[in-house]
Amino acid sequence: MISFLLVSHSKKITDGLKEMIDEMSLNKDNITTFSIGGTKDGRLGTDPIAIYEAIEMRKMDDAIFIFTDLGSAVLSSETAVDMIDDELKQKVHIVDCALVEGAFIAAVQINGVDCLEQVLNELKTI
Numbered sequence: 001m002i003s004f005l006l007v008s009h010s011k012k013i014t015d016g017l018k019e020m021i022d023e024m025s026l027n028k029d030n031i032t033t034f035s036i037g038g039t040k041d042g043r044l045g046t047d048p049i050a051i052y053e054a055i056e057m058r059k060m061d062d063a064i065f066i067f068t069d070l071g072s073a074v075l076s077s078e079t080a081v082d083m084i085d086d087e088l089k090q091k092v093h094i095v096d097c098a099l100v101e102g103a104f105i106a107a108v109q110i111n112g113v114d115c116l117e118q119v120l121n122e123l124k125t126i
Contacts, residue, residue: 001030001031001032001058001060001061001062002030002031002032002061002062002063002064002065002110002116003031003032003033003034003054003058003061003063003064003065004021004031004032004033004034004065004067004103004106004107005034005036005051005054005055005064005065005066005067005077006018006033006034006035006036006037006067006099006103007036007037007046007051007066007067007068007069007073007076007077007099008036008037008038008046008068008069008070008073008099009037009038009044009045009046009069009070009072009073010037010038010044010069011035011037011038011042012037013037013069013099013100014035014036014037014038015035015037017035017099017100017103017104018033018034018035020104021033021103021104021107024104024107024108025107025108030110031107031110032058032061033103033107034054034058036050036051036054045072046072046073046075046076046077047076048076048077048079048080048083049080051066051076051077051079051080052079052080052083052084055080055081055084055088055092056084056088059084059088059091061091062091062116063091063092063093063116064091064092064093065093065095065103065106066081066092066093066094066095067095067097067099067102067103067106068094068095068099069099074094077094078094081094093116093120095120095123096123096124097123097124102123105122105123106119106123109122
């Protein structure tokens with residue numbers, strides 16, 4: 001099982017992207033998608049605690065991919081990863097690519113590859 005954490009300053013962006021991935025992914029049984037956009041009180045922003053909680057909730061997964069939009073989303077994701085234990089950190093990948101395109105392409109490509117590193121390398125070109 002692989003989890004996709006979609007981190008954006010806007011909940012509307014991550015909710016829409018989650019819907020698109022969940023609807024169009026060929027690998028629905030092996031990918032779990034989480035919308036982690038905005039702040040808990042509904043404003044624009046990111047929440048490292050929400051990201052941390054999602055990581056901890058999925059710690060039994062084979063891998064956790066974190067897709068982000070802007071710089072502070074990356075910082076919030078890095079803060080969340082800093083809070084987890086070293087063993088779990090090995091499974092977590094903050095993916096350096098465009099949020100929408102990268103997450104969608106990864107959801108489609110993961111179905112046909114044996115190596116997650118191959119997917120991560122391809123996402124670097126997006």
